[in-house]
Amino acid sequence: MATSAKDTGVTRRNLLIGGGAGVGLLVAWSLWPRVYPPNLRAAEGETLFNAFLKIATDGRVIVAVPQSELGQGVYTSLPQILADELGADWRNVAVEPAPIGPLYANTFLAGDAPEDTIPSAWRSVAHWATGEHDGRAALMLTGGSTSVRAFEAPLREAGAAARALLSMAAAERWDADWETLDAQDGFVVNGPQRIGFGELAEAAAGMELPDHPPVRGGTQNRLAGQPLPRLDLPSKVDGSARFAADVRLSDMVYASVRRGPYGGGPLIRIDVDAAEAVPGVIALFENPWWVGAVASNWWAANRAVEAMKPAFGAPESPTSGESIDAALTTALETGEGKRVFGRGDMAAAYAAGPIYRARYSAGVAPNAPLETLSATARITGDRLEVWAPVQAPALARAAAARAAGLPEAHVTIYPMLVGGGYGRKLETAAIEQAVMMTAKVKRPVQLTWSRIEETMQDGFRPPALATVSATLGEGGRVTGWQTRIAAPGTVSQVTARLAGKGGAEGEADRAMADGAVPPYDIPAVAIDLLPADIGLRTGLTRGAAHGYTAFFTESFIDELSRQAGVEPLSFRMQMLGGNTRLAQCLSTAAALGGWDGGGAGSRLGLAAHSAFGSHIALLVEAEFDALRRIRVSRAVAAVDCGRVVNPTILAQLIEGGILHGIAVATGRAIEFEGGLPAARGPSDLALPRLADSPEVTVEIIASQEPPGGATELGVPPVAPAIANALFASTGRRLRSLPLGARP
Structure with a gap:
């Protein structure tokens, strides 16, 4: 009997949904249950095949993408992997964000990959997330250039399994051997015979998945490796693509906020009368560490925030360029340092010849994303809905639940297209603020940080100061290399903010030295990291520490040449x-x-x-x-x-x-x-x-x-x-x- 789109009582198919038909989906079975109930929903006319795939009666192939689309193209590259293995027609492929669930965990970040291929900062965030939230869903993380690496195998296996089921359904009609059939352009084919995926979908989903669904071979009729057009591009060109600021809800109001300096004291005063005099203002918010205004339009809300002229307690030691330089210099020249990488005999290498040295520095670098932090929140009874650009939907849900005082099960996150960020949209401050505001005004609130607020409160790439030294041997080859890097901790700040604990600066972590090991065959190499307290909010950025460690290394290589x-x-x-x-x-x-x-x-x-x-x-x-x-x-x-x-x-x-x-x-x-x-x-x-x-x-x-x-x-x-x-x-x-x- 055929299985309906709403039926989840599939036998062998649960293996694919819950753990995988091959190595790519067998990760962490010793830590997590082997079978998870699928929470991907099928609409009328759609048939659910597995956690990543639905096929509609009209032939549409809908792929659930577990990674956030930040402009990097995962709404195309990830569906392309599955569609290639399935034999789909690219013109009929659609995409939707995957729901929050353990099936979509980016386990690649948590330990599946070789350590030197994953930025330490993202790996550390992944380890913190699983420990803090005690759930695999917390590993729904987009970052560290891992999307294709993490999901190529699961998506390919999902496509192979669905193609096998479709072939089996077609074989019953043709009285043929399903293993001799192929799929291309959205049809199962048997010589001149062709049946569309949509016509077979419901019957196919009710069949028993074979033990080893075959993976496609050959190079004909393949989508992988082709320059296929992006699925998200047409809507971005014609303006129909929806970002967080495009959400419109009935009775919705708009909000803006302003925070004090990092490391400063609580709110001292605001000008309430001036803010309330702004036409359209509905409510003002005073919190120890930030203020906000809600109005009938965003411009009025932002004008009200500016009219407040909020005064916060000044930091005991305000951050300045001079203070940052002094902290880094002190750490580099007087700190013991922690060896984060070592190879060969450094003492012997440095005793063999003259040592060449140079000092390099990298200043604070901004994220400066086109889209500022934003979120729309609505509370209906004991249920909370949040529309926001997120790189970690489960962590965003936890932050929203914490701000609302609700169980996470009562919170729904709608991941929106992300207007850039590469680490910035991991932050949940705007979500928490929007939730607190909507709880007070009893109306949906859309909060958008102003460009000024985004620039001042950015999660900057941390600065670093380094000394690089080396010895040269016969033929000018480098025989010994040492890099000493002074930098602040960033991972501890980010995870503290995600946990709702503010984000005080912590000790330096090895993420601050990512990319410092030269990619050359040097017999003796040492990388030392020295923690520096610079009194500045820092965060994850595109390239992270590689942005300055490569500068140190490749500049010095040029000097040595x-x-x-x-x-x-x-x-x-x-x-x-x-x-x-x-x-x-x-x-x-x-x-x-x-x-x-x-x-x-x-x-x-x-x-x-x-x-x-x-x-x-x-x-x-x-x-x-x-x-x-x-x-x-x-x-x-x-x-x-x-x-x-x-x-x-x-x-x-x-x-x-x-x-x-x-x-x-x-x-x-x-x-x-x-x-x-x-x-x-x-x-x-x-x-x-x-x-x-x-x-x-x-x-x-x-x-x-x-x-x-x-x-x-x-x-x-x-x-x-x-x-x-x-x-x-x-x-x-x-x-x-x-x-x-x-x-």
Whole structure:
């Protein structure tokens, strides 16, 4: 008897829904129950096949995506994996966010992957989330360039299982052997015979899943590796895509907020009369650490917040550029340090020859996402609904429940499209504030942080100060290498904020040294981390610590090549040893970019980096323009990210990362006044404009290695490549980020 769309009493199919038909879905069975009830819902005319797939009677293939769409393309790349294995017609593929549930856990972050391929910050957040919430659903995390790596196997197995069931249903009609059938373009085919998925769906879902659903072979009629159009693009172009600020509810009001400086005291006073005089104001909010206003429109709410002129207690030691520099310098010069990586005999290496040293620094860097923190909340009886851009929906639900004083089971999170953030949308402050406001005014509240608030309260990439030293042996090869990095703790801050405990600065964690191990065959290497208390709110950003550790490493490699008298490309190539993938990236980027040796006046710089299970080499052409501003005119990247799902999306991610890296490397240094950044918006950060963007070329190197991460890969090599190009052009070595406007 056929199983209806609402029926979940499937026998063998529960294996796929609850744990997986292969290695990719068997993770953590010793820690979690083997079978979970599916909570993906099927609408009228849809048939539920497994936790990731529904097929409608009209032939639509609906894929549930467990990762947030931040602009990185997961609403296309992840469905493309399943659709390829299923044999679907891409024109009939649709996507929806997966509900919160243990089946959608990003276990890759929690320990399934090699340690050096996952940013330590995200791994630490994942470990904290499972310990804090004691549930696998808390591992629904989007970050660390892990989406394809985490879900390629589950999605491929889900597609294979559904294709097997559809083939079995068709075989019954044709009296054929189902294992001889194929699927393509949304049909099960048997020579000239064809039956559409929609016609077979209900009968197929009621069948017994075979022990080993076959995975597709061959290269014909495949979707994987094709530059398929993005599923989210049409709606973003015509404006129908809904972000958090697009939510409209009956009787909804609008809100704005303002917080005090990090490390400061509670609220001292506000001007209530001035705020209430703003037309449209409905209610004002006073809390120890933030104030807010609700009005009939957002502009009135924001004007009321400004009219309040809230005064908070000043920090005992307000953050300033000088105080940050002093804290980092003290830590670097007097701290003991913690060795986070060691290889070989450092003492012997350093005793063999002269030691070369340099000091590098990286300033505070902003997230500056296009979309500020925002959330819409509605309470109906004892039920709470929240619409928000989230990277961790289960953690967002926990924060909302905590703010409302409700059980998590009474809270529904609607994940919206995310307008950028790469770590910023892990934060839940706006959700908590919106929930508290809606509870008070008894109406749905849409809170949108102003651009000023977003800029001042950003979760900045932490600053760092480092000394890098090395010895050179025969032929100019590096024989010993040590990097000592002073940086503050970030993971403890982020997890404390997620737990609703404020987020006081904690001790430095090894995440602050991610990417510091050189990707070269150096016999003796030591990486030491020294904690520094800088009195600043920090958070997770695109590229994270790789954004400065690659700058330290690749700039110093360039310095050493000059010291050894070896051309920079050859200097790198001779030390790559078994890292043939990075070697191919370097040679490819150099050839495509017209590498000229990087001699005096060349304006070309090279840098390379291995991270997130991927490899990249970057050649840039850069110089100072007539106004003494840094101008990057060309960027040529060669990347090896293993198997590629969608080459167009991959190229876009690398291009975006390169432009992000240019903004961080050449933007304006952030100054602080009274514990708050002086910047009030993007214009104060001197970010590059579209007219300033260079010509970017991305060469994707074919590979059959497992997929690697790409979203953050383009960021790390940018700053050192620019610095190396400027050295070639001017003869002056720039060792601080941002690189500044003058040589």
